[in-house]
Amino acid sequence: MKVLQKGPTIVRVLLGLIFFVFGLNGFLHFIPQPATIPERAMGFVMALMSTGYMFPLIKGVEVVGGAMLLSNRFVPLALALLAPNVVNILLFHAFLEPQGIPLAIVLLVLEIYLAWAYRNAYRPMLAARVQPVAASEAGGTAPAGAVHARSG
Secondary structure, eight states: OHHHHHHHHHHHHHHHHHHHHHHHHHHHOOSOOOSOOOHHHHHHHHHHHHTSSHHHHHHHHHHHHHHHHHHTSSHHHHHHHHHHHHHHHHHHHHHTOGGGHHHHHHHHHHHHHHHHHTHHHHTGGGOSOEEEOOTTTTTTOOOTTOEEEOOO
């Protein structure tokens, strides 16, 4: 039963390590590249790199998101930031480099598990109708962008 209680922590640290390490590898290149990469997959990666900003942006999000997960700070935000990367990793392997699909599926399962574990943090974001909070309603201390869910 102890393992079930620690499940979110174990998965959070594992996912954080994966993204932090592979994100850093995008900048420092300490993990050797595979000897053969399918031509279409290489073309996709080269296109991202040739933009001059997309590959560093993707890897930067991975480093920051991984660090957030590892430090147990802003975990729901980290999961929201990393979700597009997880989807892209899954689709990259599904369409361009099928050998990596098992690991991509594991990443997706870990991401979904953690998103479910932190589901209460996403409830306000998923409200169908919201009203902005007026500063007067919040005693003049409403944070920028604060909203109230509207009932009905």
